[in-house]
Amino acid sequence: MNRIWPLLSLVILLALAGCGSSEVNLDEEFSMKLEVEELEGVNQEEQAFSSSEHEGEFWLANFIFTNCDTVCPPMTANMARVQREMKETGVEVPIVSFSIDxxxxxxxxxxxxxxxxxxxxQAWDFVTGYDQETIERFANVSFMVPASKEEGSDQYMHSTSIFLVDKEGFVRESYSGLDVPLEEIMEDLEKITD
Known part of the structure; x- marks a missing residue:
């Protein structure tokens, strides 16, 4: 029994030391880890954009197109809600909406x-300026989601998710962009930006 106490004390000390650490273990917190390839284009202000410029910071991403007559309007309205909520709580995470058209x-x-x-x-880029094949490959490979033009239509099939990308450029989480879990997103953002 006397030998167990020092071991137990050490375990408790290590556990308490772990509780004091503000470093979040992303592999434990999130189930995804998909590497985002570099994508270059221009934003809504015609300024050059590269996904690599977000290296060193967390960011949110989604896929939209302006002529979308189904899911994009509510998705974009929900992303705007996320942005307003971030402002209100003092969380600063950039948003990137990639056009698939x-x-x-x-x-x-x-x-x-x-x-x-x-x-x-100031914190939300709407990105275009690449070709169709490039954005489809980017969505398919980096985010593992569909992105393609629907046959005989001006509409596109694409993901309705909001993605969380980490400082190293890995997709870490995916949230519904339609039935947006605002509380969960904010909890995750507060966790990683503390």
Whole structure:
């Protein structure tokens, strides 16, 4: 019994030391780890954009197109809610909405679209300026989600998720962009930005 006490004391000390650490173990917290390839384009202000410019910070991402007549309007409205909530709680995480219709989604079209949702462009980029094949591959490989034009239509099949990307450029979590779990997203963001 006397030999157990020192061992037990050591275990308790290590556990308490772990509780005091503010470093979050992302592999334990999140179930995903998909590497985001570099993607270059332009944003709604016609400024050069590269996904690599977010290296060293967490960011949120989704896929949209301005001519979408089904899921994109509610998804973008929900992303705007997330942005407002972040502002109110003092959490600063950039947002990137990638257009999957680069042929029609010019920077001007994306700016007009973002204005509809009162997007704060200081922390939200709407990105275009690549070709169709590039964005489809980017969505398929980096996020493991579909992105393709629907046959005989001007509509596109794409993910309705909001993705959390970590400082090293790995997708760590996916949330519904339609039935948005605002509380869960905010809890995760507060956890990683503390």
């Amino acid at each position: 680069p042929e029609n989604d010019t920077p001007e079209a994306l700016k007009e679209y973002g204005d509809l949702y009162q997007a704060d462009y």
